Amino acid sequence: MQIDWLTVAAQIVNFLVLVWLLQRFLYRPITQAMARREERIETRLYEAKTAREAVDAEAADLREQQRALEADREAMLNEARQEADALRARLEEDIRKEMDAKRSTWQAHLEEEREAFADKLRQRAGHQVIDIVGRVLEDYTGSDLAGQVAGTFADRLAALDGDEREKLSAAANRAQGPARVESSVALKPGVRGQITRAIHECVAKDIEVEYREDDDLLLGIRLTIGEQTVEWSASRFLHRLETTLDEVMEHGAHRSSGRAPVTG
Template sequence: MHIDWWTLGLQTINVLILVWLLRHFFFQPIKAVIEARRAAAARITEEAEALRTAAKAELAALEARRRDFTAEGEKILAEAHAQASAERGAMLDQARAEAGRIVAEAREVLGREREAQRRTLEAQAAELALAMARRLLDLLPPRQVTAAFLEGLAAEMERLSDAARNDLATAGAITIATATPLPSELQAEWRDRLAQLLGAGPRLAFQHEPALIAGVELRGPHTLLRRNWRADLERLARALPLTPQVHDVQQLA
């Protein structure tokens, strides 16, 4: 067996050169692209992980915002409920006040109507009483009725004090109003009668006033003596609790 040392040396150099060539043109480029792919995959994985983390954070933020929205919604709902309740209360209060005002107005109107009705009834009653009194008066002779009232007036004058009679006699003219016209002879009779009661002859004037209904009324400068039904009715009206006003009675009369 023969060894060709030239061939051995050349083949050794050839293999070493081939190692360098393949390292430079084959293994290094292939390894570089594999490493680049791994780096790209790692980068993509990291990016995906970062995106997933960001997505999780975004999801958490959205969840928090959703919770905030829910809380905000509940708060708004609660505020709306409170506002609605307040408005309902205000409306109820307003309605109550309005109802109270309406009731008060109704009561006032009812009171006025009742008062008016009462007055009407009283007026009617007074009118009825007046009619009845007139009927009763019509049953009596007017002259005697007036004479009776004049007698009562004379009795009342007698019960006056001397100073009052003196004042009545000297103060000025005296007017005697009667419900029915007083005949002249009766006027003369009463001139004498008053002269006796008052001393000196006072200046007398007779006046016919149907508003007195029945009776007489003596009017001096400082004295008023009333013996007539109008005065009696006024006294009765003042005495009764639901007495109509004087002017109403006057109107009714």
């Protein structure tokens, strides 16, 4: 078999031309289109990936913000609970102190009222005792006991100290009138003579003595010479006792009122 090399060469040339034509007008546009499509796909995939990453980042940021808000909320709740507990403790302490102060004040007032009532009761009892004694002495004023008291007054006059005697003597020298002896009842002549002798012996020899009655004197004698007075009587003793009792009660009341108040 004889090979026609010219035909073979022509066939090869035709094949190469066909390949070039296919490459130029078919394969290249197809590959370029595929490349562009792949590029668009890659771009879309990249954009989708970027968008997903952005979404994930935003979601993570939102979750972080949510955790931060939750932590802040818990912190604020804890702080509010602590402040509420502290406020409750302060209010309870204030209420306790106020109640203690009121209780102490009430107890102090109660004690003051009790002491005032006791003082008033003691004072009233003392005055009643004094009144009873005074009435008893009034009952004995008209008896012979009055004469015995007058005799006792003469003895007491004789027992005066030197200063008292000098004062009475000086008053007698200055006096223009008589010495005045007052008693609650009329004295018997013997008792008057005993008192007059005591005055002459202890005060002044020649002074005149006059006797009077005074209902205010309770079982006692009062001697008045000028501005000087000597008295010994149950009424004076009772008056001094009553004054002393009032002073003691008043001193006790001042001491109670001056006591420092108790506070809670």
